[in-house]
Amino acid sequence: MPDYRFKLEFEVRDYECDLSGIVNNAVYQHYLEHARHVFLKQQGIDFADWFRRGISLVVIRMELDYLYPLRSGERFYVGINTEKVSRLRFGFKQDIYLLPDDKPVMRARVIGTSINAMGRPKLPAELEALFTSGF
Amino acid sequence: MPDYRFKLEFEVRDYECDLSGIVNNAVYQHYLEHARHVFLKQQGIDFADWFRRGISLVVIRMELDYLYPLRSGERFYVGINTEKVSRLRFGFKQDIYLLPDDKPVMRARVIGTSINAMGRPKLPAELEALFTSGF
Amino acid sequence: MPDYRFKLEFEVRDYECDLSGIVNNAVYQHYLEHARHVFLKQQGIDFADWFRRGISLVVIRMELDYLYPLRSGERFYVGINTEKVSRLRFGFKQDIYLLPDDKPVMRARVIGTSINAMGRPKLPAELEALFTSGF
Amino acid sequence: MPDYRFKLEFEVRDYECDLSGIVNNAVYQHYLEHARHVFLKQQGIDFADWFRRGISLVVIRMELDYLYPLRSGERFYVGINTEKVSRLRFGFKQDIYLLPDDKPVMRARVIGTSINAMGRPKLPAELEALFTSGF
Numbered sequence: 001m002p003d004y005r006f007k008l009e010f011e012v013r014d015y016e017c018d019l020s021g022i023v024n025n026a027v028y029q030h031y032l033e034h035a036r037h038v039f040l041k042q043q044g045i046d047f048a049d050w051f052r053r054g055i056s057l058v059v060i061r062m063e064l065d066y067l068y069p070l071r072s073g074e075r076f077y078v079g080i081n082t083e084k085v086s087r088l089r090f091g092f093k094q095d096i097y098l099l100p101d102d103k104p105v106m107r108a109r110v111i112g113t114s115i116n117a118m119g120r121p122k123l124p125a126e127l128e129a130l131f132t133s134g135f
Numbered sequence: 136m137p138d139y140r141f142k143l144e145f146e147v148r149d150y151e152c153d154l155s156g157i158v159n160n161a162v163y164q165h166y167l168e169h170a171r172h173v174f175l176k177q178q179g180i181d182f183a184d185w186f187r188r189g190i191s192l193v194v195i196r197m198e199l200d201y202l203y204p205l206r207s208g209e210r211f212y213v214g215i216n217t218e219k220v221s222r223l224r225f226g227f228k229q230d231i232y233l234l235p236d237d238k239p240v241m242r243a244r245v246i247g248t249s250i251n252a253m254g255r256p257k258l259p260a261e262l263e264a265l266f267t268s269g270f
Numbered sequence: 271m272p273d274y275r276f277k278l279e280f281e282v283r284d285y286e287c288d289l290s291g292i293v294n295n296a297v298y299q300h301y302l303e304h305a306r307h308v309f310l311k312q313q314g315i316d317f318a319d320w321f322r323r324g325i326s327l328v329v330i331r332m333e334l335d336y337l338y339p340l341r342s343g344e345r346f347y348v349g350i351n352t353e354k355v356s357r358l359r360f361g362f363k364q365d366i367y368l369l370p371d372d373k374p375v376m377r378a379r380v381i382g383t384s385i386n387a388m389g390r391p392k393l394p395a396e397l398e399a400l401f402t403s404g405f
Numbered sequence: 406m407p408d409y410r411f412k413l414e415f416e417v418r419d420y421e422c423d424l425s426g427i428v429n430n431a432v433y434q435h436y437l438e439h440a441r442h443v444f445l446k447q448q449g450i451d452f453a454d455w456f457r458r459g460i461s462l463v464v465i466r467m468e469l470d471y472l473y474p475l476r477s478g479e480r481f482y483v484g485i486n487t488e489k490v491s492r493l494r495f496g497f498k499q500d501i502y503l504l505p506d507d508k509p510v511m512r513a514r515v516i517g518t519s520i521n522a523m524g525r526p527k528l529p530a531e532l533e534a535l536f537t538s539g540f
Contacts, residue, residue, distance in 0.1 A: 014304070018149065018153065019153070024150050033285055058474070061468075062468070072318035149452055161296045164296035183419060193339070
């Protein structure tokens with residue numbers, strides 16, 4: 001298991017499970033998004049605040065490997081690492097592990113970029129710095 | 136069964152059901168909200184557009200009676216009637232019926248008001264007209 | 271502010287907010303449901319587990335007063351009190367307060383009952399005890 | 406634009422948009438899931454019904470390319486093609502296009518398998534047939 005730059009713990013809520021009795025596939029994206037936003041906020045980048053100031057952080061690609069289906073009441077954490085993908089694109093490596101035994105639940109890669117209110121690429125310095133700083 | 140000013144048909148989607156195999160309680164609010172917004176739009180009141188112009192339609196009270204639990208694939212409709220509650224408050228009577236046999240699923244009453252970006256009451260004329268016009 | 275039998279703390283997640291920039295009305299039901307289920311579990315009543323054993327806890331009526339709209343990142347708690355409503359019906363008084371200053375966010379009353387796999391009323395002794403025991 | 410084996414039309418609902426005013430990233434998975442389930446049902450494979458009979462269709466990998474962000478009220482369709490990936494794995498190629506002008510919104514590839522209640526691979530003949538039959 002790799003080291004992570006940031007980890008956030010969660011617990012499955014019953015309403016997140018679907019009729020198969022396991023967490024619905026789409027809900028994992030909510031876990032990943034929330035973990036990213038908390039990580040970014042801790043680094044001084046507030047998603048909601050940036051949006052109000054005209055900067056949108058947008059996902060352009062996502063790869064999700066579903067390894068183990070979470071169930072009601074289970075605890076888990078999302079680990080995050082970051083990578084610079086290209087001049088305008090940045091990546092999050094996000095993995096989910098069951099607690100307490102660290103069983104792998106999901107491996108995800110999320111590629112994003114940053115645009116202004118006109119939809120033009122706009123990478124503020126704080127964001128640039130976050131992805132060029134090593135782990 | 137009363138006449139309704141507006142009706143909108145839906146079909147239950149699997150992801151709307153929770154681990155009990157029935158539509159999650161919160162999802163009915165999504166059905167009601169979507170039906171209200173489509174009705175309002177048809178009357179010239181676009182929720183998203185009004186928000187961008189600084190007018191928010193907000194719910195202040197909701198009463199929901201759950202009569203029959205919807206399941207995967209079931210078709211139903213939301214019927215809407217309107218009422219003026221007070222000078223600044225308007226009401227929606229929203230009922231849900233199963234199709235094709237009109238079995239009652241939910242009876243709801245939704246009270247709302249309208250505020251400007253400062254959070255002050257602001258009832259545009261179109262909204263006023265909608266709730267004073269009879270059925 | 272009344273005393274509560276149980277309190278659970280939450281933090282608004284960005285995906286819970288809708289295009290008006292505030293938590294979507296339906297999401298409050300998720301907060302209330304999650305708080306109820308955690309409270310019940312602490313009392314030895316596991317919603318998911320009971321469902322697998324053929325006992326469903328179902329909501330039959332909900333009254334929700336929306337007092338203050340939650341926003342991205344805000345912390346709050348749900349307080350719960352219980353009441354016996356009738357032989358087969360039990361009630362939860364659930365209130366939400368903003369942290370750290372306890373500003374009232376929502377007042378809710380949730381009436382439920384308990385049924386078996388055939389849809390017949392079935393109130394197990396643990397549930398009976400929970401609602402007859404005083405605060 | 407390729408031909409599709411199946412198409413399903415949707416309209417964005419306001420509650421599906423997040424605080425950036427666009428459809429939340431996770432919601433696209435709901436669109437894709439619903440389109441798959443309707444397609445499968447039309448082919449005689451009812452997800453909810455199979456689950457009750459002990460067969461779960463599970464997603465093991467998803468690749469999502471976000472090309473254009475959907476907004477309140479926009480209409481779109483999901484097109485589906487199928488592919489056999491390996492003996493036990495099947496794939497859905499799912500693309501989303503804006504209406505009426507067919508602007509590409511999302512390109513997705515979803516890999517799934519089918520398991521029994523014990524979590525063992527179990528590919529019923531109907532499913533096998535669906536993915537080996539050509540377009």
